[in-house]
Amino acid sequence: IVLTQSPGTLSLSPGERATLSCRASQSVPNTYLAWYQQKPGQAPRLLIYGTSGRANGIPDRFSGSGSGTDFTLTISRLEPEDSAVYYCQQYGSSLRTFGQGTKLEIK
């Protein structure tokens, strides 16, 4: 399953809402989709699993939704520390795959 993320780069101001898209080349079984945040020089951090489940310690400003082939990560009330690259990942097929990433810049 190929995952395509859009936009490539998103530039927003603190307090705004970010909407990141992840589109799959075929339906993702059981909505088995996760989202990660990666800051420069750091390992990725799990944000969302099972399309909408928040990982431990992730604030409720982060939410996931979607089904089939279209998935969305929404970050409300943006803060400067949200500046990062965000990746989606599917685990509905035996060969796990990641999207190419969306870079979120906070002005």
Add this chain to the structure above:
Amino acid sequence: EVQLLDSGGGLVQPGGSLRLSCAASGFTFINYGMSWVRQAPGKGLEWVSGISGSGGMTYYADSVKGRFTVSRDNSKNTLYLQVNSLRAEDTALYYCAKSPDSGYPQFFDSWGQGTLVTVSS
């Protein structure tokens, strides 16, 4: 606290081999599937391989199948990746990553710090 310590990377010539290791602590290792994920310089994440908690299930990305072998020693709480027939395009930071249960790895809730593999003559 979960800790994953990746090691074993280095500079290797094309066609060469390395064995990467990931030492785990802070959790019952055998109860969790594990994976390797790599990231080429300035690029995105690429899943490489996964192994179930018992070691009975393994999968590989098409790009590494036949060249890489994942294994684990549950008595030593250590995950391994034997990488053979290395190519320039295998140059990347290799992360080990823990899954939330013992089955074939799904998503990854903890990550190591990565070990850098550079393939160059």
